[in-house]
Amino acid sequence: MGTRYEQIQQKSVEVNDMRRWKATIIGLIAIGCVFALANYWQSSLARRIVLQPQRSLNVCDADAVAISPDGRRIAVTCARDAVYAYQFPELKPLARLRAKDGGAFQAAFAPHKNLLAVAEWAGGVTLWDTTTWKKVTELQAPGRTNAVRFSPDGTWLAASVGADGWCVVAWKKTDRYREVYRFKAQGGSMFGPGFACVDFVDSETLAAGGLDGCVYIWDLRNGRLLHRLCGHAQPVWRIAVVPAKGLIASASLDNTVMLWDWQHGRHVAASLGGVVASCPVKGLFAASSGRPPIVLQLLETQGFRIVFSTEVKDQNILDMAFSPDGEYLVTVGNRQTVRVWRLRSP
Numbered sequence: 001m002g003t004r005y006e007q008i009q010q011k012s013v014e015v016n017d018m019r020r021w022k023a024t025i026i027g028l029i030a031i032g033c034v035f036a037l038a039n040y041w042q043s044s045l046a047r048r049i050v051l052q053p054q055r056s057l058n059v060c061d062a063d064a065v066a067i068s069p070d071g072r073r074i075a076v077t078c079a080r081d082a083v084y085a086y087q088f089p090e091l092k093p094l095a096r097l098r099a100k101d102g103g104a105f106q107a108a109f110a111p112h113k114n115l116l117a118v119a120e121w122a123g124g125v126t127l128w129d130t131t132t133w134k135k136v137t138e139l140q141a142p143g144r145t146n147a148v149r150f151s152p153d154g155t156w157l158a159a160s161v162g163a164d165g166w167c168v169v170a171w172k173k174t175d176r177y178r179e180v181y182r183f184k185a186q187g188g189s190m191f192g193p194g195f196a197c198v199d200f201v202d203s204e205t206l207a208a209g210g211l212d213g214c215v216y217i218w219d220l221r222n223g224r225l226l227h228r229l230c231g232h233a234q235p236v237w238r239i240a241v242v243p244a245k246g247l248i249a250s251a252s253l254d255n256t257v258m259l260w261d262w263q264h265g266r267h268v269a270a271s272l273g274g275v276v277a278s279c280p281v282k283g284l285f286a287a288s289s290g291r292p293p294i295v296l297q298l299l300e301t302q303g304f305r306i307v308f309s310t311e312v313k314d315q316n317i318l319d320m321a322f323s324p325d326g327e328y329l330v331t332v333g334n335r336q337t338v339r340v341w342r343l344r345s346p
Contacts, residue, residue: 049284049298049307049345051329056315056339057091059084062332064319066116068109071323073130075107075116076332083107083118085133089328089340095133100126105146111154119145125159139177141169147196152243153203156220160195160208168195168208170220181223187212191235199239201262207248209236215250217262227265231258238319240278240285242301251276255290259304269304273297277329279322282345286329288317296331315339 060078067074073094076084083097083104097104101122108117114130125139125148143162150157157171167184171177185193189212197209201217205226208216213232218225232252240249246263257273260266274290283302289295294317298308315336322329322343329341 049343051296051298051308051310051341051343054089054328054340054342055091056336058335059337061334062318062337064106065321065330065332065338066107066109067321067323067330068130069111069324071325071328073109074321074330074338075109075118076338077104077107077118078337079103079105079121083116085116085130086338088323088330091338091340097128097133100124106148108148108150108157110150110157111152113154117148117150117157117159119148119159121145123161125157137176139171139179147198149198149200151200151203151206151220155203156200156206158198158200158206158208160198162194168198168206168216170206181218181220183208183216183218183223183225185210185212185214185216186228187214187230189213189235196235197238199241201241201248202243207239207241207262209239209250209252211235213252213254215239215248215260215262217248227262229260229262229265229267231267231270232256237274237290238276240276242278242280242283242285244280245301247301249276249278249285249287251287251290253290257285257287259285271297271299271304271306275317275320277320277322279326279329279343281324282322282326282343284322284326286320286322288312288320288331292316 060081062076063079064077074088085094100120103121104118106119116128116130118126124141127136141161145159145161148159161169167182170181172180191211194211195208204220206218214228214230217227234253236250236252238251248260248262251257255274257271257276259269273287275288277286285299287297294312296312316334317331318333320331331339
């Protein structure tokens, strides 16, 4: 009796073992299929979304690029030279604007107005008329200015300025632009306190990339600091915003790009890169490595998956921007000043 029971028990164990093995094998096959489908989907998407170089020119070692809200003009700034304006996407020359000391760092087009703001190495922000290309006025600021942006509705103008350990100055447009706030960094670094870039999340929310490796976000209705998002080991060089999804991507000199849910103050994802730009209408980010080999990538805003990648051999990309309609990407940098890429997508 005991022997028979042991035989039945042994048989039961063998059957259960066999079932477990089958379940394990089926599970592994299912996981493999999921990964295979994901890889196929991603590679298929990567084959459908591509960047194709269209045209380029070489004028100077460029530091930054700005595209007008209507997508018809670009401004390229050269720290050791001037600001060059071109018709876009043909790259037909429109104007060459002299900075106060012969050098500018960044420019920004105003929405709804024929204005271009230029961040001056000599200090302050100069406003230019983009129909006559004549100087309109100068906004005084205490120190060298290295970044400038308009709010989406044109009400605000913000710039990072080298004063008292670097601060962000925000002007509000009434009859003219008047200074309202000066925001300072809370943390320091080997580069000192301060900011390297600014941008607007929306017309009432300002963001800035700190030299301490953090992204700062302020409410312009009351000047309150909403979040200080830290994670980079070196200064934040560029930030890019996708307003509808509440996302900010920050690119640092440590060659990492971090994606943030700024409304909840949390880190979402990370990738490699030293420069970043956003294309909200296509749901994409562009990221470029900050160190050779220079690799230009497109990533989905949802999931931060890479859908396109190419090596760039003749341009050290220092800045880039998408056209408002998402059809073009402009990259600028050393060796090849400006390159226009056409975005092909389904």
